[in-house]
Amino acid sequence: MSPDNKLQPPRPETPEERPSEVPSVGADLPSLLPSDPEQYQALERKLVRKVDWRLMPVLVVMIVLNYLDRQALPNARVQGIEKDLGLEGDDYNVAISVLFAGYIALQIPSNMLLTRVRPSIYLPICMALWGVVSACTAAVKGFQSLVVCRFFLGFLEAPFFPGALFLLSAWYTPKELATRTAILYTGSLLSGGFGGLVGAGVQYGLDGVHGLYPWQWLFIIEGAATVFLSLVSIFILPDFPATTRWLSDQERAIATHRLRKHSGSQDEERGPLLQGVKQAVTDYKVWLLAAIVITKTTAAAVTSFIPTLVATFKFDSVKSLLMVAPPYVFASIVAMAVSISSDRLSERYFHLVLPLAVGMTGYIIAAATTTLAPRYFSLFLMLGGVYGSFNVTYAWISSTLPRPLEKRAAAFAFTNMVGNFAQIYSPYMYDSKSGPRYLPAMTANTIFVFVSIICATILRFCLVRENRKLVAAELDTTETPDPKNGDEIIQNGPGGVLVLNPGFRYAL
Numbered sequence: 001m002s003p004d005n006k007l008q009p010p011r012p013e014t015p016e017e018r019p020s021e022v023p024s025v026g027a028d029l030p031s032l033l034p035s036d037p038e039q040y041q042a043l044e045r046k047l048v049r050k051v052d053w054r055l056m057p058v059l060v061v062m063i064v065l066n067y068l069d070r071q072a073l074p075n076a077r078v079q080g081i082e083k084d085l086g087l088e089g090d091d092y093n094v095a096i097s098v099l100f101a102g103y104i105a106l107q108i109p110s111n112m113l114l115t116r117v118r119p120s121i122y123l124p125i126c127m128a129l130w131g132v133v134s135a136c137t138a139a140v141k142g143f144q145s146l147v148v149c150r151f152f153l154g155f156l157e158a159p160f161f162p163g164a165l166f167l168l169s170a171w172y173t174p175k176e177l178a179t180r181t182a183i184l185y186t187g188s189l190l191s192g193g194f195g196g197l198v199g200a201g202v203q204y205g206l207d208g209v210h211g212l213y214p215w216q217w218l219f220i221i222e223g224a225a226t227v228f229l230s231l232v233s234i235f236i237l238p239d240f241p242a243t244t245r246w247l248s249d250q251e252r253a254i255a256t257h258r259l260r261k262h263s264g265s266q267d268e269e270r271g272p273l274l275q276g277v278k279q280a281v282t283d284y285k286v287w288l289l290a291a292i293v294i295t296k297t298t299a300a301a302v303t304s305f306i307p308t309l310v311a312t313f314k315f316d317s318v319k320s321l322l323m324v325a326p327p328y329v330f331a332s333i334v335a336m337a338v339s340i341s342s343d344r345l346s347e348r349y350f351h352l353v354l355p356l357a358v359g360m361t362g363y364i365i366a367a368a369t370t371t372l373a374p375r376y377f378s379l380f381l382m383l384g385g386v387y388g389s390f391n392v393t394y395a396w397i398s399s400t401l402p403r404p405l406e407k408r409a410a411a412f413a414f415t416n417m418v419g420n421f422a423q424i425y426s427p428y429m430y431d432s433k434s435g436p437r438y439l440p441a442m443t444a445n446t447i448f449v450f451v452s453i454i455c456a457t458i459l460r461f462c463l464v465r466e467n468r469k470l471v472a473a474e475l476d477t478t479e480t481p482d483p484k485n486g487d488e489i490i491q492n493g494p495g496g497v498l499v500l501n502p503g504f505r506y507a508l
Contacts, residue, residue: 032250033257044258047251051171051238054246056180058233059164060187062127065226066160067191068198069134069153070099071303072222075199076215078307078320084213091143093427095150100423102154107417110159111166111409112273119167120237123160127230130156135223138216162416166409169398170240173258174507175343178351178395182339185391189332189383192303196324198222199307203318276406277414286411288459289397292352293419295452296393299359299445300386301426305438306379312436313372327379334388339395348396348507349460352389353453359385360449367442386449399507400463463506470505 034040073081073095082092114122130153137149164184172180199218206217238244241255280286302309306327311320334355342351362381365374394412401411429441 032253040254043250044254047247047254048172048176050247050251051255052180054236055167055171055238056183058236059168059184061229062123062160062233063164063184063187064191064194065127065131065222065229066157067188068195068222069130069226070157071192071195072134072137072215072218073150074303074305074307075195075321075324076218078311079199079203079215079218080213081215084215085140085142085146087143087146090428090431093430095143095146096427097424098147099150099154099157100420102151102156103158103423104154104417104420106155106158107162107420108277108410108413111162111413112277112406114159114163114166115273115276115406115409118239118243119163120234120239123163123167123237124230124234126156126159127233128227130160131223131226131230133223134226135220137223138212138219162413165394165398165412165416167238167240169408169412170259170405171238171255174395174399175346177398178339178342178348178392179336181391181395182335185387185394186332186335189328189335189387191328192306192383193325193328193332195222196307196321196328200318200321203321273406277410279407280401280410280414283401283407283411285400285459285462286414288455288462289393289400289411290415290418291455292393292452292459293415294422295448295455296356296386296390297419298422298426298448299363299382299452300390301423301429302382302441302445303387305427305430305441306383308430308435309366309375309379309438312370313376323376327383330380331383331387334384335391338388339391342392342395346507348392348399349456351392352396352456355385355389356449356453356456357385359383359388360446360453361385363442363445363449367437367439367446370437382445396459396507460508463508467505467508 034043073092077092081087087095110126133149133153133156137146137153140146140149165181168177168180168184198221199214202217202221203214206212207214209217212220238246241247241259242252244252244255247255307320307324310323313320313323315323338351338355342348345351359382362378362383362385365378365381369375397411397415398408401408429444430438431440434440
């Protein structure tokens, strides 16, 4: 096999090649795979479109509401929540960071549980619960009650994002994943802009209505919308390929088959949960990916202070909240463009580091001046650069850790958990005494982005080396792959000997 051999579209197996059983959906399903390659590809395209229209809109709505509820506090700050609750000193920063203390606690346990339950039930229930807590924030009377609400909001939001990434990886091949992850992550970016618009509308139309502050209305409206839409999503969200009830038997067979052929994974296979966690935390590639995520997330924590930075321009509350939207819209466009290009070219590294370099430029500009035009322009570069490449990172995780199911679930949760440690300490970089320039924060962000680029470069070097080992192992049939050395395997061969997945290559 040539070293530059790439995965080809899945060829339907002959009856002799087909596995004797597809777990969870019946032993007769392999026989439902069409033998004609053209018919198979047509049915596969139809299946992907069907899943796209059911899965992606629901996940986008869920992540918009996830981030709206999370980012309601930064918008409430512009609406005067600090004064109304008597917050002093670092109280606001503590309220921001405590959310992620709860958020981190449930990451890995939740994703492990998700491998054993129905996502269509589990994720919406978590969504409804965090919506209730978000709405209850309107009733807080001071710092302590605000901190309690924020902690439980983070705890209940924790299952969604790593769970959504894991669910996407269970449906889409590596070459499809960056674009779908971008669509999902675009929802989080749009929520930043949309939250500013909602906040401006509430500030303009509901200030003082029924004796409530505008920030109280903000929490009530966004929390109530979350609860309502969570109930709707139960009837739309799919489960896993072999267990989704609104697919036909043939569609479930194709959904399962194409994942196995493209990435060597078969989501219906089940192994010990703790073994999956162990495999994830002992794989050096997971730690490099986690390093990329935590350094990027540290710099990206600026989103909790975008309304604050815009407020330094000295406009009134409504105008400041309206000015929050454009940088997020720009970042959404960049994220989609970068991800589509990454999928089409089957390339990850340069689609990650080039936007990061742009984001680093934005932090340098913000550190250098407080003049309105360049300062506002720097927000576009920050969000477009750092957030525009986030989805490529998560797509890279999936293609680097395709199997087994439990390892991939643990890896998504672990990298997201490690990344969100940054959200605990990063708010303290934005000490109000350093405003309006916030030089320490902008300097630190520049350094963290640079470190992220270095980590990505190291990972690419390691994956090139791993691909060379895979090529050598395929050419030398006498060599037995050793999973302890990072060799990719798919199953036990004759006599229990581990065999390589032919044609598998890490995405670079």
